Amino acid sequence: MELGLSGKVAIITGGAGGFGAAIAEEYAREGVNLVIADIVIEPAQKLADGLTQKYGVKAIATQTNVTQKASVQEMADAAIRAFGRIDFLINNAGLIKRRNVLDIDDAFWEQMMTINLRGAIYASQACIPYMADPQYGGQSFGRIIMMSSSSADHASAGMAIYSTTKVGLEMLGQAISKEHGHQNVFAIFPRFGIAPTAGWDFVSYANSLGLTYNPDVPDDAKRVVTEYYAKQLPLGRVGTPEEVAKLVVLCSASVMDSMINQSLNAWWGRG
Ligand SMILES: NC(=O)c1ccc[n+]([C@@H]2O[C@H](COP(=O)([O-])OP(=O)(O)OC[C@H]3O[C@@H](n4cnc5c(N)ncnc54)[C@H](O)[C@@H]3O)[C@@H](O)[C@H]2O)c1
Numbered sequence: 001m002e003l004g005l006s007g008k009v010a011i012i013t014g015g016a017g018g019f020g021a022a023i024a025e026e027y028a029r030e031g032v033n034l035v036i037a038d039i040v041i042e043p044a045q046k047l048a049d050g051l052t053q054k055y056g057v058k059a060i061a062t063q064t065n066v067t068q069k070a071s072v073q074e075m076a077d078a079a080i081r082a083f084g085r086i087d088f089l090i091n092n093a094g095l096i097k098r099r100n101v102l103d104i105d106d107a108f109w110e111q112m113m114t115i116n117l118r119g120a121i122y123a124s125q126a127c128i129p130y131m132a133d134p135q136y137g138g139q140s141f142g143r144i145i146m147m148s149s150s151s152a153d154h155a156s157a158g159m160a161i162y163s164t165t166k167v168g169l170e171m172l173g174q175a176i177s178k179e180h181g182h183q184n185v186f187a188i189f190p191r192f193g194i195a196p197t198a199g200w201d202f203v204s205y206a207n208s209l210g211l212t213y214n215p216d217v218p219d220d221a222k223r224v225v226t227e228y229y230a231k232q233l234p235l236g237r238v239g240t241p242e243e244v245a246k247l248v249v250l251c252s253a254s255v256m257d258s259m260i261n262q263s264l265n266a267w268w269g270r271g
Pocket residue numbers: 013014015016017018019020037038039040064065066067091092093094095096115147148149150191192193194195196197198199200
């Protein structure tokens with residue numbers, strides 16, 4: 001299927017690693033120009049240079065801390081300086097951390113809410129005015145992908161705050177669609193399931209799930225946690241960042257316009 005994305009411009013927050021890097025590559029494959037916005041600039045720049053070379057798209061990297069409003073505004077401004085338009089915003093930067101309810105303190109609450117939710121609010125506020133104004137890109141157009149989670153549907157032990165941030169992200173998306181749908185700017189929120197990345201704290205997962213692993217064997221906690229989840233899934237395996245990336249790119253194509261304002265359960269059959 002021809003997605004018709006070539007020449008468009010995507011900003012990916014947290015774009016240097018995990019899902020973000022896979023999404024960047026999938027967009028580049030479709031001919032989409034990129035702003036890879038991440039708190040760590042070195043891997044973001046390396047990825048941007050590599051994708052430019054491999055796919056012939058234009059990709060820039062910005063050192064962006066989504067918790068800082070000015071930093072996020074500069075990300076959107078840099079996109080306009082480089083490309084003159086913003087078509088897609090992927091609100092992807094996020095922390096996946098577990099903490100049982102009785103152990104949640106203010107610092108944990110603040111960190112999770114600030115990165116996972118406030119960061120998405122700042123990025124949406126910075127990008128929507130450019131998306132909605134036909135001066136940028138020649139027509140009012142914008143798709144905002146909220147990187148939600150199965151945790152927005154059901155909270156597991158240890159995931160109270162994470163789940164709360166993902167529900168908040170979806171409500172932010174719903175409000176944006178209602179406020180800006182008439183300008184052809186709206187959000188979609190795929191809820192991904194288990195697709196382990198470097199961001200997972202496998203030791204804390206193993207401990208809170210009561211799984212036994214050998215701390216002296218590198219990646220043993222990752223192995224037991226991955227096996228634990230794989231056994232619960234119908235395919236007998238967990239998901240991959242590459243599968244996530246394909247769905248995100250699809251969500252930005254006009255073929256998905258009927259899914260405006262929807263949560264999409266994309267969690268490999270997790271019960
Ligand atoms: N991995 C999964 O199984 C899974 C499942 C469902 C949803 N998600 C969501 O997908 C998103 C990406 O997850 P991931 O597994 O790729 O995470 P990850 O930790 O592997 O990558 C996160 C990226 O965000 C960057 N980042 C961290 N703090 C930042 C900040 N303040 N400003 C800008 N960038 C920052 C990191 O440098 C990193 O490149 C998250 O929102 C997560 O909640 C992940």
